[in-house]
Amino acid sequence: MPRLLADVEVCQGYGNCITGAPDVYDIDDDGKVVLLKVEIAEPDRGRVEEAARSCPVNALTVLD
Amino acid sequence: MASSKVVVIVGSSVAGVRCAQALRSEGFPGRVVLVGEESELPYDKPPLSKQFLAGDWDTDRVSLLTAERAVELDVELRLGVAAQRLDVAGRRVYLADGLALDWDAVVLATGAAARPSPWPAISGVHVIRTLSDARALRADLDADAQVVVVGGGFIGAEVAATASALGRKVTVVDPLRTPIGRVVGTSVGEYFTSLHHRHGVRTRFGVGVTSVSGTAGNLIVALSDGAELSAGTVVVGIGARPNDGWLIGSGLLVENGVTCDEYCRSVDAPDVYAIGDLARWFRPGLDQHVRVEHWTNAVETAVVAAHNIAHPDDLRAHAPVEYVWSDQYDWKVQIVGRPAMSTRHELIGSWDGASARGAAVYSDDSGQLRGVVTVNWPKALVVGRRLMSTGETFDEAMAQLGALPSAGTR
Numbered sequence: 001m002p003r004l005l006a007d008v009e010v011c012q013g014y015g016n017c018i019t020g021a022p023d024v025y026d027i028d029d030d031g032k033v034v035l036l037k038v039e040i041a042e043p044d045r046g047r048v049e050e051a052a053r054s055c056p057v058n059a060l061t062v063l064d
Numbered sequence: 065m066a067s068s069k070v071v072v073i074v075g076s077s078v079a080g081v082r083c084a085q086a087l088r089s090e091g092f093p094g095r096v097v098l099v100g101e102e103s104e105l106p107y108d109k110p111p112l113s114k115q116f117l118a119g120d121w122d123t124d125r126v127s128l129l130t131a132e133r134a135v136e137l138d139v140e141l142r143l144g145v146a147a148q149r150l151d152v153a154g155r156r157v158y159l160a161d162g163l164a165l166d167w168d169a170v171v172l173a174t175g176a177a178a179r180p181s182p183w184p185a186i187s188g189v190h191v192i193r194t195l196s197d198a199r200a201l202r203a204d205l206d207a208d209a210q211v212v213v214v215g216g217g218f219i220g221a222e223v224a225a226t227a228s229a230l231g232r233k234v235t236v237v238d239p240l241r242t243p244i245g246r247v248v249g250t251s252v253g254e255y256f257t258s259l260h261h262r263h264g265v266r267t268r269f270g271v272g273v274t275s276v277s278g279t280a281g282n283l284i285v286a287l288s289d290g291a292e293l294s295a296g297t298v299v300v301g302i303g304a305r306p307n308d309g310w311l312i313g314s315g316l317l318v319e320n321g322v323t324c325d326e327y328c329r330s331v332d333a334p335d336v337y338a339i340g341d342l343a344r345w346f347r348p349g350l351d352q353h354v355r356v357e358h359w360t361n362a363v364e365t366a367v368v369a370a371h372n373i374a375h376p377d378d379l380r381a382h383a384p385v386e387y388v389w390s391d392q393y394d395w396k397v398q399i400v401g402r403p404a405m406s407t408r409h410e411l412i413g414s415w416d417g418a419s420a421r422g423a424a425v426y427s428d429d430s431g432q433l434r435g436v437v438t439v440n441w442p443k444a445l446v447v448g449r450r451l452m453s454t455g456e457t458f459d460e461a462m463a464q465l466g467a468l469p470s471a472g473t474r
């Protein structure tokens with residue numbers, strides 16, 4: 001199953017990923033991304049990747 | 065769409081690149097060609113006034129698409145060649161090298177260019193839009209000389225912050241008394257003016273520039289109140305205008321950008337899409353055509369166009385909540401909605417100094433939430449963005465934002 005990876009050091013709290021897929025991404029009080037899921041079901045992959053590509057600092061990666 | 069179809073994307077910055085990527089993730093099987101005037105591999109712009117200009121990020125960090133990744137995605141890159149003319153009826157785009165590309169759908173993503181400095185000077189006067197602009201400015205900022213930034217909007221403020229962090233003495237000039245106030249309202253705008261002062265950057269707001277003369281290292285900026293500022297480097301950040309000149313004569317409606325419907329399609333030709341800074345699209349909620357120069361809008365329109373090309377029977381509208389960020393000094397600023405359309409606002413949290421962590425919440429006369437501006441508080445921004453997208457009231461927004469655990473502390 002594809003796995004989602006977040007680089008919290010790189011994350012700037014822009015929040016675009018959360019708007020794209022609020023069931024997968026959230027933000028904590030310090031303004032850092034929180035992954036609500038790490039294993040991504042294949043049918044969700046496109047949507048989750050789209051949201052990852054909306055991150056202005058490339059903090060998110062979907063791995064096979 | 066059948067696999068033999070061809071999509072040509074013109075413009076190889078964030079809108080064009082994200083559209084090519086999204087075509088593949090939307091399952092488009094045909095040929096995708098990405099044409100770009102610059103010979104650089106596609107790069108991103110927001111860091112050019114921030115981390116890249118500061119020297120903290122190198123070219124790799126601003127890359128949007130490597131040559132290898134383009135091959136993996138099966139996207140043909142045609143870089144270093146401008147599109148010169150679009151033949152809508154003949155479904156063809158003519159390039160500056162004399163070649164032409166036929167298309168079944170074309171995506172116009174030629175963005176915008178910095179408004180050039182109206183004051184000719186021999187050297188030392190910069191604008192900032194492209195990677196080479198940023199490199200040239202960076203080289204001049206290495207000289208230990210005063211910097212004058214003309215234009216106190218977001219890009220001007222970011223350049224001022226970066227130059228001052230590099231140790232330069234900086235003055236920002238703008239004919240408006242509260243430049244950022246145009247976006248966030250005058251009283252919140254004052255906090256942004258104080259932000260400059262707290263970092264030792266001087267402002268001359270409410271005064272225009274009448275001339276810039278001299279050469280790099282030895283420039284004179286004359287102001288409308290008779291004062292003269294001497295500078296080694298001048299940066300002119302007075303806005304951008306759409307790169308739509310090459311489309312004049314195409315028959316498309318071009319009026320401060322390419323006029324589109326809410327599906328990002330030109331109003332004159334449904335197989336012609338326009339995205340990013342170039343597009344002036346019909347905004348359903350506002351009942352008018354708008355053009356915005358925001359990174360997130362470029363990505364969102366790119367995805368909408370890709371979806372609509374790949375799935376013409378399931379058209380998706382672009383009905384976003386506007387969002388833009390800006391990093392200035394020790395402030396991470398985030399703006400959602402259209403605060404300028406409000407009639408009143410209230411502040412939450414702290415807007416003071418380096419420990420600022422606050423939000424400004426904007427309402428119209430009917431009590432509808434119109435926008436949220438946050439400083440150093442991404443959590444509040446995310447909540448504000450959700451409140452805007454579900455169309456909440458100002459009172460509801462105040463209640464939810466005020467209840468956040470970190471309201472008013474840091």
Ligand SMILES: Cc1cc2nc3c(=O)[nH]c(=O)nc-3n(C[C@H](O)[C@H](O)[C@H](O)COP(=O)(O)OP(=O)(O)OC[C@H]3O[C@@H](n4cnc5c(N)ncnc54)[C@H](O)[C@@H]3O)c2cc1C
Binds near residue numbers: 076148
């Ligand atoms: C210094 C700077 C800082 C910014 N900071 C922020 C920020 O913090 N937050 C934010 O939300 N937004 C920011 N922005 C705005 C954001 O970068 C833009 O909204 C975004 O780049 C728009 O993307 P685009 O692809 O539509 O257009 P552009 O980025 O303008 O790209 C257009 C591309 O088309 C090419 N082109 C032009 N004409 C032709 C032609 N005839 N043929 C072929 N190619 C052509 C150009 O060379 C260019 O590569 C910033 C912009 C700048 C310049």
Ligand code: SF4
Binds near residue numbers: 011012
């Ligand atoms: S979009 Fe990127 S920077 Fe923004 S919250 Fe998500 S991971 Fe962080």
